[in-house]
Amino acid sequence: MPEQTPDRDSRRHAVALSYREGNTAPRVVAKGYGELAERIIEAAKQHDIFIHDSPELVSLLMQVRLDEQIPETLYQVVAELLAWVIDIDQRK
Incomplete structure (x- = not known):
């Protein structure tokens, strides 16, 4: 049986x-799928940057081009x- 490659959505x-x-x-x-996504997340962790897990929001933001502002x-x-996030940082 051939090895299956996960599609972009999974x-x-x-x-x-x-x-x-x-x-x-x-x-x-920055934005990406799969290994690139993992590298983005790892870089955020290394720099103590907050990571928010919201598949719905990420799906919408993936439609925005790099270096463009988010839509209104x-x-x-x-x-x-x-x-x-700012409130949490100030409480530390």
């Missing part, structure tokens, strides 16, 4: 966002997530 996905004060919105700075439709959910 592999792990990862998207990295960057937001700097003064920017209009966060930007997608995602502003609210990403803003709430960033505010939560």
Whole structure:
């Protein structure tokens, strides 16, 4: 029986966002499937960057091109997530 390769939808996905004060919105700075996704996640862990596991949000963010800002439709959910992360960081 031939070895089956997982299709794109069944592999792990990862998207990295960057937001700097003064920017209009966060930007997608890295994204990938499978091994690339694992490397993105590992790099985040090594730099003590918060990792949020939300398949639905990642699926939407995977549609954004690299170095583009997230669409306005995602502003609210990403803003709430960033505010939560900032709050956690300040409590450390």
